[in-house]
Amino acid sequence: MIDIREIEENELMDLFDIEEISFINSYRISTLADMYGKPVYKFLGIFNKNRLAGYIILLDSIDVYEVIKIAISPNYRKKGLGKKLLSSVLKDLDKNLILEVRVSNDPAIKLYEGLGFEKINIRKGYYGDTGEDGIVYLFTIEN
Template sequence: MSWSVEGVRIVSMQECHLDALAALERLCFSIPWSREGLAAELSEPTACFEVAEYMGQTIGYAGMHVIVDEAYVTNVAVDPNYRRHGAGRLLLQSLERLATQRGAVTLSLEVRVTNQEAIRLYHACGFQEIGIRKGLYEQPKEDGLIMTKVLI
C-alpha cells in the first residue's frame, strides 16, 4: 500500500469514530477496549482522544488523561497497513500539544517490553525509559516498559 502522511488529518474523537476504533482495538490488542469503553471517554473531562484519518478512513487513534500537571497516554493504535509512515508520530504530537495546553508538565505511558516498533517510535518522539511494571500485560503475560517525556 502506498500512501503519504501528508494526507493524514488528526481530529478529536467523536461518536462517529467509535465503530472504527473498536474494530482497530480488536485488530491491534489482545485485550481490546470495547466500543462502550471508548464511548465513555467522550464524556470524561480528563480525557483527550485524537483520531488519524486518511482519505476518509480511520487509520489510528491515541488517547490520554490529563490530571493536574501529569498526562498519561492510555492508548495508541495504528492500523498495521498504515504503520511506519508517520501517523503514530502525528497522533503523539497532537497529544503532546493538548497536554501542554491543559497544563501538563509530563507525558507518560507504558508499552510491552517486546513491542520494539512502538518503543522506537516513543524514543523518536522524545520519551525516555524510566522503569518496568512487572507483569503489567496479559495475553500474553508480559512486563510493561514505563516511558515519560518532560514537556517543559
C-alpha cells in the first residue's frame, strides 16, 4: 500500500540512507535534522507498506515553494513513485513551485516537463562537483 505523509523525526535516518545513495553531495544527517526543526521546511515521504521509499523536502520561500531535495530509493525507482509524490505536492500548492535539476538528469527532466513544469533559466556551472549546468523549472499554479 502506497501512502504519502509528513516524515516523522524518528524516520530521518531512513531519509538519510536514501539521501546518501542518491546524491554525490548528500546532506549530513545533522543538516537534515536542523532543517527538520525549522517550520519553513516541509518533509514529505512516500511509503510502501510503511517503509520509506522516497522523499521530498520543500522550502517555503515566502512567495514560492522550492524543492530542496527529491529522491526515490534505488529499490523503488522506475515504478512511478517520484511522479506520484510530486503530483501529490502539486495538487495541494497555494503558490508556485521552483526546482533545479542537472542537465544530465534525463529521467527527472522528463518527469518535470511531463507534469507541466516550464524551463525558466539555466545556471551555468551550477554544480561544483562536475561544473555541470543546472536547469531551473517553474510550476505555476492556476489562479
